[in-house]
Amino acid sequence: MWAFRELAGLLWRGLPLDRYYLGWMGNEEGNRYDPGLRITPPAIPVASQYAYAVGLAYASRYRKEEAVTVAFTGDGGTSEGDFHESLNAAGVFKLPIVFVVQNNQWAISVPRSRQTASETIAQKAVAYGIRGIQVDGNDILAMYAASKEAVEVARSGGGPTLIEAYTYRLGDHTTSDDARRYRLTAEAKKWEARDPLVRTMKLLYARGVLDDKGTETIWEEARQAVEDAVSAAESAPPPSLEDVFQYTFEDLPPSLAEQLDALRGERQ
Ligand SMILES: Cc1ncc(C[n+]2csc(CCOP(=O)(O)OP(=O)(O)O)c2C)c(N)n1
Ligand SMILES: [Mg+2]
Numbered sequence: 001m002w003a004f005r006e007l008a009g010l011l012w013r014g015l016p017l018d019r020y021y022l023g024w025m026g027n028e029e030g031n032r033y034d035p036g037l038r039i040t041p042p043a044i045p046v047a048s049q050y051a052y053a054v055g056l057a058y059a060s061r062y063r064k065e066e067a068v069t070v071a072f073t074g075d076g077g078t079s080e081g082d083f084h085e086s087l088n089a090a091g092v093f094k095l096p097i098v099f100v101v102q103n104n105q106w107a108i109s110v111p112r113s114r115q116t117a118s119e120t121i122a123q124k125a126v127a128y129g130i131r132g133i134q135v136d137g138n139d140i141l142a143m144y145a146a147s148k149e150a151v152e153v154a155r156s157g158g159g160p161t162l163i164e165a166y167t168y169r170l171g172d173h174t175t176s177d178d179a180r181r182y183r184l185t186a187e188a189k190k191w192e193a194r195d196p197l198v199r200t201m202k203l204l205y206a207r208g209v210l211d212d213k214g215t216e217t218i219w220e221e222a223r224q225a226v227e228d229a230v231s232a233a234e235s236a237p238p239p240s241l242e243d244v245f246q247y248t249f250e251d252l253p254p255s256l257a258e259q260l261d262a263l264r265g266e267r268q
Contacts, residue, residue, distance in 0.1 A: 096159075130159055
């Protein structure tokens with residue numbers, strides 16, 4: 001159950017990149033994922049992802065599935081009621097779930113210090129009787145180890161874990177944001193050296209697994225994959241007018257049927 005910043009995880013689960021782009025282009029068809037991938041479409045209300053995830057985890061246990069649900073939110077999400085209600089319910093029912101908080105120190109222009117007086121976000125787990133761990137979120141291997149363990153615990157009936165991934169939002173919040181208006185550029189600069197991709201590359205170079213040639217190949221493949229996905233998304237057929245009216249009511253209420261007729265008339 002992803003929030004906004006989990007593209008890598010979605011690709012790893014097998015979501016085609018063009019579907020992702022299509023969704024962000026405003027075409028809901030892009031958010032209709034293959035059910036076999038077992039990933040959910042994005043939920044935009046901050047921390048609502050946790051509430052849905054608790055329902056999914058409850059359902060999978062009810063159906064006696066082996067599944068573990070993984071849910072994501074940000075440091076800003078931890079101030080929402082949904083966050084606390086979800087951790088509470090998951091603890092009470094000992095659900096097979098892993099909560100990840102991507103603590104990137106900022107919620108648009110609100111710093112982490114304004115989000116909570118708790119020393120860490122991980123410690124919030126204590127109050128709900130679940131496991132909590134703070135991990136260096138820029139260390140890919142540490143995140144892998146912590147996540148793997150949390151999933152194994154959940155799968156074997158040990159209940160939920162809250163993982164605080166301690167990281168930093170290097171860029172602006174979105175393309176409509178300008179972070180220079182509320183934070184020091186020097187702060188972001190300091191974190192650039194800790195960029196998880198740079199760190200992972202350094203590790204792979206040191207181990208002799210990767211060199212400049214390999215890096216160039218990866219970049220080339222990535223550029224090509226992005227270009228292909230953009231072309232595919234841009235050439236997808238636009239949604240039909242009727243789509244706006246479908247999927248909420250089985251039978252269209254008279255007022256909406258009237259609007260649809262009016263729009264159809266305008267289009268002719
Ligand atoms: C309930 C709700 N309130 C406000 C927003 C607008 N909004 C979108 S992202 C965001 C900040 C989220 O910050 P954080 O949880 O730290 O996630 P980050 O973007 O830093 O990954 C806000 C306030 C929203 N989507 N949902
Ligand atoms: Mg944040």
